[in-house]
Structures are given as C-alpha cells and as structure tokens.
Amino acid sequence: MEADRRSDVKAPPLTEIFGQGDHGYDTFRIPAIVYNRRTFLAFCEARKSSFRDWGSIMDLVLRRGILKDDEVIWGDIQVIASIPEYRAMNPVPIVNKRNNSIVVVFVAFPQDLSEADLIKGQEYKQKVLVTKSRDNGLTWSKPRDITETTLGMMDPRPHIYASGPGHGIQLSSGRLVIPGNVFWKPPHEPGFLSELKHKILEFFDCFYNAQCRSMVIYSDDGGETWERGGSVPAAFDQDGQLVNANECQVVEFDDGRVYINSRTLGVQSPRQQAFSQDGCLTFNPGELATQLPEPGHTLTKWIPSVRNFGGCQASIFGFRAPRNVPPEAYDTGTWILFSNPASTETRVNMSVRLSRNGCRTWSTPWQLNSGASAYSDLVGYETRSNDGTPVMNFACLYECGSLHPYERIVFQTFSLAKIMEGIGMATKADPNHHIPESRADTQD
Numbered sequence: 001m002e003a004d005r006r007s008d009v010k011a012p013p014l015t016e017i018f019g020q021g022d023h024g025y026d027t028f029r030i031p032a033i034v035y036n037r038r039t040f041l042a043f044c045e046a047r048k049s050s051f052r053d054w055g056s057i058m059d060l061v062l063r064r065g066i067l068k069d070d071e072v073i074w075g076d077i078q079v080i081a082s083i084p085e086y087r088a089m090n091p092v093p094i095v096n097k098r099n100n101s102i103v104v105v106f107v108a109f110p111q112d113l114s115e116a117d118l119i120k121g122q123e124y125k126q127k128v129l130v131t132k133s134r135d136n137g138l139t140w141s142k143p144r145d146i147t148e149t150t151l152g153m154m155d156p157r158p159h160i161y162a163s164g165p166g167h168g169i170q171l172s173s174g175r176l177v178i179p180g181n182v183f184w185k186p187p188h189e190p191g192f193l194s195e196l197k198h199k200i201l202e203f204f205d206c207f208y209n210a211q212c213r214s215m216v217i218y219s220d221d222g223g224e225t226w227e228r229g230g231s232v233p234a235a236f237d238q239d240g241q242l243v244n245a246n247e248c249q250v251v252e253f254d255d256g257r258v259y260i261n262s263r264t265l266g267v268q269s270p271r272q273q274a275f276s277q278d279g280c281l282t283f284n285p286g287e288l289a290t291q292l293p294e295p296g297h298t299l300t301k302w303i304p305s306v307r308n309f310g311g312c313q314a315s316i317f318g319f320r321a322p323r324n325v326p327p328e329a330y331d332t333g334t335w336i337l338f339s340n341p342a343s344t345e346t347r348v349n350m351s352v353r354l355s356r357n358g359c360r361t362w363s364t365p366w367q368l369n370s371g372a373s374a375y376s377d378l379v380g381y382e383t384r385s386n387d388g389t390p391v392m393n394f395a396c397l398y399e400c401g402s403l404h405p406y407e408r409i410v411f412q413t414f415s416l417a418k419i420m421e422g423i424g425m426a427t428k429a430d431p432n433h434h435i436p437e438s439r440a441d442t443q444d
Contacts (some may be wrong), residue, residue: 011414130146161183216231217229
C-alpha cells in the first residue's frame with residue numbers, strides 16, 4: 001500500500017479536542033475547522049445516544065482555540081445549534097473575510113426518520129439551516145431555514161442532501177460556497193415484475209437504484225440568501241460503470257478556477273475531481289483522481305442487507321505557493337494540501353499529500369497518525385519566525401482512536417516546511433529537487 005512508503009519524518013503531537021463521554025454526549029463526529037483573528041473554531045456533531053448517523057439527539061458544538069505564541073488555549077464545549085425533534089448534522093463553516101463574521105450552514109433531519117426512511121421517500125424531509133457569529137464564535141444567531149431556496153429549486157428534488165462535511169470557502173469575488181451532495185432515485189420501469197424486483201432489492205439495500213452527485217450552494221450577500229449552484233456531471237470507471245460522487249470540498253486557484261474533490265461510494269474507486277470556470281455555477285464532467293486512493297469497503301461485504309459504501313470523507317486546502325520556491329518549480333501559484341486515511345482497505349493512516357501543479361499529480365503521503373482514523377478537516381494560518389519571516393502552518397482536525405476511529409476528535413499542527421521534509425522535498429529552492437509523485441483557494 002502507498003501508506004507503507006511513508007517518510008520517517010515524525011508528525012507533531014496531537015491534542016484531544018472532543019472525546020467520547022464529554023459533556024454528556026456518547027460520541028463526537030464530523031469535524032470542521034476554520035481560523036480567524038488568531039482563533040481556531042473547531043466544530044462537530046455531538047451525538048447523544050451512539051456513534052451512529054441516526055439517533056434521538058444530535059447537536060452542533062464548538063470549541064474555540066486561541067493561538068498564543070506557539071500554544072493553543074482551548075475553551076469549553078459550547079452548543080451552537082440544537083433543533084427540537086431534529087438531529088443537527090454536517091456543520092460547514094466559512095470565514096467571511098469582508099466583515100470577519102463566521103457563517104455555518106448545516107442540515108437537520110427528523111429524529112424519527114432513519115437514512116433508509118429518507119431515501120425511500122418521494123423527496124427531501126429535512127431542513128437546510130444557517131447560523132452566524134459576529135464575535136468570532138462567542139455567540140451565535142438563531143438558525144434560519146434556507147431549505148426552499150436551495151433544495152426546493154432542484155430538479156429532480158433530492159431525497160437526501162448533505163452539506164460538506166468540513167469547511168466551505170469564500171471565493172475572491174466574495175461568494176460563499178458550501179460544497180455538499182444529493183441522493184435521489186430515478187423512477188423505475190412500470191409493471192408488476194419491475195415493481196416486485198425493485199421492492200425485493202430495496203429490502204436488502206435501501207439505496208438500490210439511487211444516484212449521488214457532488215454539488216454546491218452559494219451566497220453572494222454574505223450568507224443572507226442562498227441559491228443552488230452547479231453539480232458535477234457523472235464520472236464513469238474503466239468498466240463504464242457510473243461512479244456515485246459524495247462528500248466533497250472545494251478550493252479556488254489564483255486564476256479563478258474552482259476545484260472540487262469528492263468521495264466516491266464504489267468499494268474500489270479512487271476519488272473524483274472536477275473544475276469550475278464560472279464560480280461554481282457549472283462544473284466540468286467528473287474524472288477519477290487515480291493518484292488519490294481511499295478506503296474500500298467500510299462494512300461487511302457478505303450481508304446483503306447492509307449497504308457497502310466505500311470511500312471516506314477527505315479535506316483539501318488551498319494556499320499561496322511559498323516565497324522561497326521559484327515560480328519555475330511549480331505550475332500554479334496555488335498549492336493544494338489534501339488529507340484522508342491513506343489506505344485502500346480500511347480507515348487507518350491519516351496522512352496529508354501536496355500538489356503544486358493544479359491537482360494533476362500528488363506527493364506521496366506523509367503520515368500524521370498510523371492508527372484508526374476517518375473524517376478530517378484542514379486549515380492554514382501564518383505565523384512569524386524570530387526574524388520576522390512569514391511561516392506557513394496548517395492544522396488538521398480529525399477523527400481517530402485506538403480500537404476504532406470514532407473515539408475522539410484531535411487537533412494537530414504542522415508547518416509547510418515539516419510537510420515538505422516529510423514528503424522528501426527541499427524547503428529551499430533547488431531546481432533539481434522534485435516532489436516525489438504518486439503517478440497514475442487560497443484561504444488565509
């Protein structure tokens with residue numbers, strides 16, 4: 001496996017931010033993080049009854065981490081959204097740099113409806129909500145419903161919409177972009193035998209005949225109103241089979257193009273990627289990112305009643321190319337960092353990769369954590385060295401554990417220099433020193 005070729009450069013220590021049992025919750029899942037004015041804002045779902053994606057109570061919670069010198073001082077857990085009779089899920093935060101507000105879009109599903117109930121319905125039975133903070137996460141507005149201007153404008157209307165997971169971005173135009181995905185079921189052929197076949201197969205697999213696409217919603221007025229953006233046309237694997245693209249994140253390049261990177265649900269598929277040339281109103285057809293493998297089966301293969309989703313959520317983050325590397329050493333002024341469990345089999349080996357050529361190729365993975373790990377989110381921030389030189393740093397907020405990946409959510413920081421050392425690239429300009437490649441948006 002690629003993860004076995006990892007560098008011997010050790011990753012920095014990690015800090016537990018959310019742990020099972022904290023604050024009276026059973027499990028914390030689905031991390032998201034942003035950085036603003038020397039403050040990290042770490043979000044996630046707080047699941048009251050179990051680690052599963054359904055249950056009676058799910059709230060959205062936050063911890064604020066203040067950066068002081070080289071140390072981060074974390075505050076207590078605070079609930080930012082709790083929706084009566086609904087489970088609040090998938091927080092997607094964005095820093096609006098024009099007024100320093102924090103915007104969080106999330107979804108809420110009825111507590112009495114499971115994932116199977118939702119996908120078997122005729123259209124969505126959920127809410128899309130937005131909340132804001134104007135004081136850097138200290139207080140939050142009452143969540144406001146934006147369902148009808150987003151899901152209500154889709155054709156066909158989805159059975160399920162999920163935001164993110166992880167952070168969204170603000171484009172250079174000021175547009176706020178929330179990545180996400182939709183599930184829907186095309187009508188099946190009429191007739192008794194067709195109906196019988198459909199019912200039988202749906203009994204064993206509630207997602208039978210369902211399709212999934214990555215897409216975005218966006219706001220051009222700072223998060224007051226929201227609209228449906230573009231969706232990614234389907235990709236096909238080498239056998240001509242449709243690839244269902246799912247959880248996703250986006251970055252903007254310095255030339256204005258937007259790149260979207262998506263989880264795929266096939267048990268052997270790598271990730272999918274696509275580009276937008278018009279601010280996420282449309283996307284080019286999806287293509288498989290063969291340099292970015294992801295975990296295969298996540299559940300047992302031999303029980304037909306259990307949906308065998310492949311893949312895992314991942315994070316991407318765009319940043320300006322470093323000043324000490326000459327322009328001829330890379331193809332674009334925006335470099336991209338990527339994080340996911342670097343394994344083709346199961347959710348282990350949380351690692352990061354680097355692309356400096358517009359996501360055409362990627363470095364070999366540098367491992368952050370060798371054990372069980374799953375969802376992650378990346379953020380970048382700049383500090384100063386003792387002589388005043390800017391230093392590019394990153395933080396990864398991710399799920400991990402000893403026995404399974406949902407025991408805790410941890411926070412880990414590392415510099416660009418550390419990443420470049422870990423993947424075997426010199427930090428000083430050297431035209432003969434290349435990033436080792438696994439062939440096949442700038443945010444402040």
